[in-house]
Amino acid sequence: MILDLPRFVAAEQAFWRELDAVLDRLESEPALRMSLEELERFHYLYERCSADLAKMATFSAEAEAREDLESLVARAYGEIHSTRERRKRPRPLHWFFAVFPATVRRHSRLLWLALLITALGAAFGAFAVLTDPDSKAVIMPFPGLEGSPAERVAREESGRNDRLSGHRATFSAQLMTHNIRVSIATFSLGITWGAGSVAVLFYNGITLGAVSADYARAGQTEFLLGWLLPHGVIEIPAFLIAGQAGLLLASAMIGWGRRTTRRERLRAIAGDLVTLAGGVAVLLVWAGLVESFLSQYHRPVLPYGLKIGFGMVELILLVAFLSRAGASEAAP
Amino acid sequence: MSRSRTIEIETPEGVRFSLLLAGPLVRFMAWAIDGCAILGISQTVGRLLPLAGIISADLAQAAYVVLYFAVSIGYGMILEWRWRGQTIGKRLLRLRVMDDQGLHLRFSQVAIRNLMRAVDAAPALYMAGGLACLLSDHARRLGDVAAGTIVVRHPKLPHPDLAQLLEGKFNSMLAYDHLVRRLRQRASPEAAGIAIQALVRRDQLEPEARVEVFRQIASYFRSLAEFPEEAVAQMTDEQYVRDVVEVLSGRMRRPATSA
Numbered sequence: 001m002i003l004d005l006p007r008f009v010a011a012e013q014a015f016w017r018e019l020d021a022v023l024d025r026l027e028s029e030p031a032l033r034m035s036l037e038e039l040e041r042f043h044y045l046y047e048r049c050s051a052d053l054a055k056m057a058t059f060s061a062e063a064e065a066r067e068d069l070e071s072l073v074a075r076a077y078g079e080i081h082s083t084r085e086r087r088k089r090p091r092p093l094h095w096f097f098a099v100f101p102a103t104v105r106r107h108s109r110l111l112w113l114a115l116l117i118t119a120l121g122a123a124f125g126a127f128a129v130l131t132d133p134d135s136k137a138v139i140m141p142f143p144g145l146e147g148s149p150a151e152r153v154a155r156e157e158s159g160r161n162d163r164l165s166g167h168r169a170t171f172s173a174q175l176m177t178h179n180i181r182v183s184i185a186t187f188s189l190g191i192t193w194g195a196g197s198v199a200v201l202f203y204n205g206i207t208l209g210a211v212s213a214d215y216a217r218a219g220q221t222e223f224l225l226g227w228l229l230p231h232g233v234i235e236i237p238a239f240l241i242a243g244q245a246g247l248l249l250a251s252a253m254i255g256w257g258r259r260t261t262r263r264e265r266l267r268a269i270a271g272d273l274v275t276l277a278g279g280v281a282v283l284l285v286w287a288g289l290v291e292s293f294l295s296q297y298h299r300p301v302l303p304y305g306l307k308i309g310f311g312m313v314e315l316i317l318l319v320a321f322l323s324r325a326g327a328s329e330a331a332p
Numbered sequence: 333m334s335r336s337r338t339i340e341i342e343t344p345e346g347v348r349f350s351l352l353l354a355g356p357l358v359r360f361m362a363w364a365i366d367g368c369a370i371l372g373i374s375q376t377v378g379r380l381l382p383l384a385g386i387i388s389a390d391l392a393q394a395a396y397v398v399l400y401f402a403v404s405i406g407y408g409m410i411l412e413w414r415w416r417g418q419t420i421g422k423r424l425l426r427l428r429v430m431d432d433q434g435l436h437l438r439f440s441q442v443a444i445r446n447l448m449r450a451v452d453a454a455p456a457l458y459m460a461g462g463l464a465c466l467l468s469d470h471a472r473r474l475g476d477v478a479a480g481t482i483v484v485r486h487p488k489l490p491h492p493d494l495a496q497l498l499e500g501k502f503n504s505m506l507a508y509d510h511l512v513r514r515l516r517q518r519a520s521p522e523a524a525g526i527a528i529q530a531l532v533r534r535d536q537l538e539p540e541a542r543v544e545v546f547r548q549i550a551s552y553f554r555s556l557a558e559f560p561e562e563a564v565a566q567m568t569d570e571q572y573v574r575d576v577v578e579v580l581s582g583r584m585r586r587p588a589t590s591a
Contacts, residue, residue: 005528005581007591011575022341027416047345048580050343050345050347051347052350053345053347054347057348070349070350071352071486071487073343073347073349074341074349074350074351074434074486076351076486077341077343077434077435077488078430078431078434079346079436081434081435082431082435082436087392119546125429130463155382166389166390167390167393168390169388169390169391169393169394170390170393170394170397172394173393173394173395173397174396174397176398176401177398177401180401181401181450184405184447184450185450185451186451186452188447188448188474188478189451189472191448191451191478196451248476263432263480266478266479266480267480268479270440270441270444270479270480271437271440271446274443274444276441277443277447
């Protein structure tokens with residue numbers, strides 16, 4: 001037995017078209033708030049069309065009409081059953097100063113793991129440069145770092161050839177966008193079950209360790225600290241938090257010892273991932289400004305003690321911020 | 333239309349429906365349109381910035397770098413959030429990002445799937461994402477896997493021309509109750525579906541093809557139940573199929589001469 005389709009469609013088509021019109025209206029006006037009567041009618045139409053679809057799926061062999069109705073019910077299902085978050089007033093300050101640090105602390109073990117991986121990379125980089133200075137070209141393929149540290153320090157301190165003159169704002173913007181892109185890549189690579197994030201963290205560590213060892217060996221530790229600390233105390237923790245986000249994504253992908261499905265695990269951490277990524281972006285904007293407008297000035301324009309002191313104050317504030325701020329923020 | 337790539341969802345009301353998943357090619361086309369839109373927005377902003385250069389050329393250049401970055405990262409996020417899973421490209425090609433349970437998107441899902449483009453786009457032209465899309469169950473790129481989303485197509489389906497079935501003419505077959513029952517018992521829903529499709533689409537067929545299609549379908553139904561010659565004499569194959577469909581749909585209208 002098949003459904004008497006013409007008679008069935010003739011009886012029901014008006015309801016289908018009415019539901020189609022309601023859905024078109026909802027989709028074209030996302031902020032639309034329906035009245036109670038409209039909502040009741042919408043719900044009635046959804047239930048009626050769902051019942052029609054059930055009948056057609058059971059008794060009708062006419063595929064085209066069924067697909068038409070199926071598409072309608074699918075659209076209505078999304079509207080009826082979604083519990084979209086209520087639109088709250090945005091609270092960016094609360095988000096950054098309370099939610100973000102609380103989220104970092106909630107997954108602090110992964111932050112320590114990111115730090116450990118970076119530290120291992122740094123140890124490797126330092127060891128490589130100290131034992132084989134020729135490896136610099138491979139480990140640090142950056143034009144500004146390939147030469148002798150002493151020559152660079154002498155050039156920077158002479159005050160000649162200010163390559164950033166008239167381009168500091170552009171340089172700052174390039175630093176910000178580049179660093180944010182790298183941190184997004186670090187976080188995103190967590191999808192490779194963490195392998196990509198670990199590789200990026202380790203490589204960052206290698207570069208950091210190699211540069212530090214190279215300048216320390218050349219007796220330029222003061223310059224190094226004065227150059228790196230003002231922006232590095234923010235930039236490096238930001239990369240670590242990006243790595244933490246990548247490892248969080250990886251842990252949800254792997255799901256060791258957890259009975260939940262991968263979809264449930266990913267769903268559970270989605271909000272935290274976005275918070276970590278957003279917080280990292282804010283930190284990197286600050287680091288980009290400091291690197292362009294402070295870190296690039298050297299003695300005699302700015303004494304190293306002042307720059308190092310500025311960096312240490314930033315570090316203390318950052319540690320206090322990440323360890324204390326948002327203590328009242330409840331776990332989700 | 334191909335129904336091979338679908339995801340089936342069962343509602344709490346017990347109704348099952350399937351969503352048509354968007355394949356890599358159509359998604360790539362939508363992305364190309366979005367790429368043009370991003371380029372257009374950036375170019376427009378770039379033309380306005382020299383005005384800011386009157387104050388400071390450095391500041392204008394910095395603003396361009398930041399704005400281009402913000403547009404390229406924020407375009408998908410803002411539009412998919414504001415337009416319920418659609419961007420300009422997706423809207424034009426009738427695609428929509430949805431939660432993988434058929435529900436609307438949460439902001440965190442929109443943000444994650446767009447941030448993950450960094451990996452999907454690697455090494456070039458979305459090769460990683462395209463490959464994941466081809467290999468995954470539900471045509472999902474890596475960002476969709478992380479965000480728990482799917483991209484579905486809502487093609488504009490032509491409403492079936494059911495007038496072809498609504499003729500309501502005299503049906504001589506209904507006079508033979510035992511043959512009607514035999515036909516209903518033996519005809520499969522698939523065969524009935526083919527007959528209905530042939531009737532609905534008759535005007536799309538070339539005259540010769542139409543004759544041949546209805547000849548074959550009528551021949552099949554004749555083999556299931558043989559009606560007496562006086563009931564089907566001088567009846568065209570198409571009319572025969574039309575009457576068979578009416579019989580299969582369960583109508584019990586009987587002609588006046590019925591015994």
